[in-house]
Each structure stands twice: as C-alpha cells, then as structure tokens.
Amino acid sequence: MVCKKIIIDTDPGIDDILALLLALSAQPEDVEVLLISLTFGNIEVKNCLRNVVSMFHILEREIQWRREKGRPEGFGAMRAFRPVVAVGAEDPLEDQKMMADYFHGTDGLGGIHASHPHLTASQAWEHLFDPAIDADGIKTVQTGADPDDHSFIPSKVPAHKEILRVLRENEPDTVTLVAVGPLTNLALASAEDPETFLRVKEVVVMGGAVHQPGNVTPVGEFNAYADAFAAARVFALTSPNPNSTLPPTKSSLLPPYPAKLSRQLTLRLFPLDITLRHNLSxxxxxxxxxxxxxxxxxxxxxxxxxxxxxxxxxxxxxxxxxxxxAQLSLHDPVCVWYALTSEDPHWAPSATSPEDIRIETVGQWTRGMCIIDRRNRHPIEGDEESSNDHGLWLSQRAGNRIYRMDESPAETTFGTILIQRLFG
Structure with a gap:
C-alpha cells in the first residue's frame, strides 16, 4: 500500500486534537502528515496554535515515558515525518465571527492551560512562528528554542500559502486535504491559485447538515456557519461551471474563478448526518x-x-x-479515519451522490445551511437561468457535485478504535 500524504486544516478544539492524535499515531508506512494548517473556528487561531504546540510537547513526553516503561512508543507517523505547522486565518471572509468556546472552553481545551499549566508547552516556541522581517527583507534571527528540538517544523508563512506550496511540490492527485474547521484557508488558497489547489487528490470536509438539524442554529452546523462564504466558494469548485454557484459578495476580497479550469474538485462531505453516528462514551x-x-x-x-x-x-x-x-460525537476524527482507510470498500457516499449541495450565505436564519433541491423536476440543458430554474438548479452544466459520505466501516466501534490507536 502506498503511503498516504495528507494535510490537516484544523481549529483545535477537543475533537480536532483527537483527530490530529489519530493521524500522528499511524504507522509511518501508512501516512505522512505533510502540514497542519490552523484556522480560527472553535477558538481564536492563537489559542489553536498553543494547543497544537502543547500536543507535540505532550507527545514528546509520552514517547519518553513509554520508552522508560518498556512500552511500544507508538506515533510512528510523527516520529518518521515532522509535519509543518502554519498559522492561517484569524477571521471569516465576510461573516461576523462566531466561535465554539461555549463547548470547547475559551482556550479550546476546557481551560487546561490555566488548570494544568504543567501540561502546557513553554512560551519559548512563540517566536518560531513570528513572520518578522528586517529592513533588508531577511527574516530576523531570533534566539531561544531551536526548531530542530521539536517534533514539528514551524512555518512563518500563512497557512493558505503553505497549502499551495505542498500541492505544488507533490505530484497531482497524491495529497488529500482533510478540512475539519471553517474553510477559510482553503478559500484563500483556491482564490490565489485555483489550478495549483486543484492538484489535490480530494478534499475531505467535516461540515454541514443535510437531513439532520444543525448544531449552532436549527439548520446550521458550526464549520459551515462560521464561514459560510468560504464554504460556498470551495464547494463551487466541484461544479463544471464554478461561477454558477459562487455566493453573492459584499466585497471584492476574493475574485471570481477563471472561466475555464482544468478540472473539477473532488470533495467528500462528512456532515452531521454521518458524524453523529460515530461516538465515544x-x-x-x-x-x-x-x-x-x-x-x-x-x-x-x-x-x-x-x-x-x-x-x-x-x-x-x-x-x-x-x-x-454520555456520548461525545467524533466529528473530526471520522474524517481523518477516512483519509487513513479510504481504500476500505465499506466507505460509501449517498446513493444520490454526487449531489448539488450549496451553502446558504445570506439568510437571516439559514446561514450555513446545506441547500439541496427537493423538487421532482426534469433536468434541463443549457447554462443560463430560465423562468422556472432560478439559480441553475436543474441545469446539467451547472451546480455543485458533492460526494456526501453516508456509510463507514466502523460506525458502532469507532470510539474503541480511536482509543486503541491513541493509547495502544
């Protein structure tokens, strides 16, 4: 089996950390985590960074403890390949910022940095991510912690540019991008260089609710709600005519896509419909x-x-x-588990996939809602709006093409699998 290459775009977050631990606990011959790109979402992005650095700090201590106890060290993927960590979007593209600190705590991990400071990494790492440039355009040399002392490679480049770098440096269709937070970094990357972004093998998205209620509004799931505009732009890349499903914009922050692109994006959506069936008690x-x-x-x-x-x-x-x-839904770990085991035939999209799923961006009560056409209408030719097809929902040459995942190989046992992988 070929070693899988993945990028994880995340806003850690409790279940995000579990997802990262799952990826890093894999065998090195199975997966290489090339990049962990951070976005605002559950919490402010600076807190996301502290949580990720603290995770590596704890894993270094854990591996040393296991070594001293004569236990298998585990986390081979991390020990074999140091992932790059990059800081990305601090705010949504257009929407009012909303965070999920009501669930995750203001620091993202239930107040752990205040209640258990001995488990938090020293602040000596902060300068490793500082993009300070001196007057001659050369990165300022800092003293303090050595980047080579860590299990990760710190980046001073914005996360969306690191995503493009990774895709540019690897062969097309070899890197899977797992996005388990708001899609702001992905929207920025695809706007800056859509053809490079489309070199990705597939984008695996935790987000949305199709036939389930939302979790932050009656119809809105958090990731889709937190930056609905970004989600709509990324979803649009699955369309034969991406500009046909682009959302209306209040600013010129991001341009339309080129009229012709070389290919369509493959996007596998893991909405609440499937993630709520994967739990840990x-x-x-x-x-x-x-x-x-x-x-x-x-x-x-x-x-x-x-x-x-x-x-x-x-x-x-x-x-x-x-x-x-009490059951904790493992929303984000399920997406990583798919990326690790995608060849398992028990993974399956809905019978109606690929589906035209669009994200509502401007509704008073429906921001972040996954919209599907529930009408029983015949499809029509053409790519221009008609009096009975506003929005080109019936056009065979427009609309998104989303693979909504509906079946998994471990629906009832995934919680046990996750714990076994993390703690062995």
Whole structure:
C-alpha cells in the first residue's frame, strides 16, 4: 500500500486534537502528515496554535515515558515525518465571527492551560512562528528554542500559502486535504491559485447538515456557519461551471474563478448526518484510560482533562447524556479515519451522490445551511437561468457535485478504535 500524504486544516478544539492524535499515531508506512494548517473556528487561531504546540510537547513526553516503561512508543507517523505547522486565518471572509468556546472552553481545551499549566508547552516556541522581517527583507534571527528540538517544523508563512506550496511540490492527485474547521484557508488558497489547489487528490470536509438539524442554529452546523462564504466558494469548485454557484459578495476580497479550469474538485462531505453516528462514551473512555493514568502516562493525563470538560458540557447541554452513558460525537476524527482507510470498500457516499449541495450565505436564519433541491423536476440543458430554474438548479452544466459520505466501516466501534490507536 502506498503511503498516504495528507494535510490537516484544523481549529483545535477537543475533537480536532483527537483527530490530529489519530493521524500522528499511524504507522509511518501508512501516512505522512505533510502540514497542519490552523484556522480560527472553535477558538481564536492563537489559542489553536498553543494547543497544537502543547500536543507535540505532550507527545514528546509520552514517547519518553513509554520508552522508560518498556512500552511500544507508538506515533510512528510523527516520529518518521515532522509535519509543518502554519498559522492561517484569524477571521471569516465576510461573516461576523462566531466561535465554539461555549463547548470547547475559551482556550479550546476546557481551560487546561490555566488548570494544568504543567501540561502546557513553554512560551519559548512563540517566536518560531513570528513572520518578522528586517529592513533588508531577511527574516530576523531570533534566539531561544531551536526548531530542530521539536517534533514539528514551524512555518512563518500563512497557512493558505503553505497549502499551495505542498500541492505544488507533490505530484497531482497524491495529497488529500482533510478540512475539519471553517474553510477559510482553503478559500484563500483556491482564490490565489485555483489550478495549483486543484492538484489535490480530494478534499475531505467535516461540515454541514443535510437531513439532520444543525448544531449552532436549527439548520446550521458550526464549520459551515462560521464561514459560510468560504464554504460556498470551495464547494463551487466541484461544479463544471464554478461561477454558477459562487455566493453573492459584499466585497471584492476574493475574485471570481477563471472561466475555464482544468478540472473539477473532488470533495467528500462528512456532515452531521454521518458524524453523529460515530461516538465515544464516557464509560468507554474511563475504562481505557484509568490504568494509564495510574501508571503515569502524560498523554492520558492531558487528554483526560479536556475530555472531562467535554463530557460535563454534554451533560449540561443535552438531555440523556448522563454519567458513563454520555456520548461525545467524533466529528473530526471520522474524517481523518477516512483519509487513513479510504481504500476500505465499506466507505460509501449517498446513493444520490454526487449531489448539488450549496451553502446558504445570506439568510437571516439559514446561514450555513446545506441547500439541496427537493423538487421532482426534469433536468434541463443549457447554462443560463430560465423562468422556472432560478439559480441553475436543474441545469446539467451547472451546480455543485458533492460526494456526501453516508456509510463507514466502523460506525458502532469507532470510539474503541480511536482509543486503541491513541493509547495502544
């Protein structure tokens, strides 16, 4: 099997961290994480960066602990290939910013940096991401932590430019981009250089709700809601005529796409419809992690703190999520699991895929809603609007082409698989 190459665009975030840990825990012959690109979303992007750096800090300690205990070290993908970490979008393209700190906590991990400061990386790493340039255009030399001392490669380049660099430096159709936050970085990359962006093998998106209620509004899922304009632009690249589904814009921040592009984007959408079926219960987590906590595992201690916050928040927000029966939906880890195991025939899109799914950007109550055409109408030829086809919903030459994922190989057992992969 060929080693998979992936980019993870993320806003860590509790389930984002679980998704990153899942990717980094893979065998080095199975996957190489080329880039972790960060965006605002669950929290401010600076807090996202602190969470990712702290994750690597904990993993370095965990591997040392396992080595001293004579345990398998794990996290081969991280030890074999140091991923680049790049900081991206601080704000949505056009929408009012909304974050999910009501669930994840203001720091994204349930207040862990204040309550357990010994688990947070030293601030000596901050300058590694500082894009300061001196008067001659040369990056300022800083003293302090050595980039080679870390399990990651810090970048001073904006995340969307790093995405384009990775796609440019690898053969077409060899890199999968897993996007588990708002799609702002992807929209910026595809606007700057759409042909380079289209070198991606496929984009795997956690976002939206098609036949399920939303989780931040009655119809809006958080990632699609947080930057609906960016999501609509990325979705449009799946269309034979991308400009036919571009959203109306209040600014000239991003231009239309070129009239002709060399190919269409392959986008696999993991909406709430499928991610809500992949869960981890508090009881499952407690049983797996308790002996590791007693043995002194740094990773078990770190994850236990923010998972305790997550389960407590679920109890407060949702009826029925009580005690060991509380279920955390593994939205983002499911997308990474697909990227790692996409050749498994049990992964399947909906029977109606590819579907014309569009993101609402301007509605008072429907921002971020996944719109599909529920009318029973005959398709029509042509790519111009007619009196009975406003928006080119019936045109065979327009509309998006989204693969909405609907079946997985581990719907009822994924929580167990995740814990086994992380803690071995």
């Amino acid at each position: 508090r009881g499952e987590f407690r049983a797996a992690v308790k002996p590791l906590l007693e043995a002194g595992s740094p990773l078990a201690e770190w994850v236990s703190v923010f998972m305790a916050h997550a389960f407590k928040t679920l109890e407060r927000m949702h009826p029925g999520h009580v005690g060991d029966d």
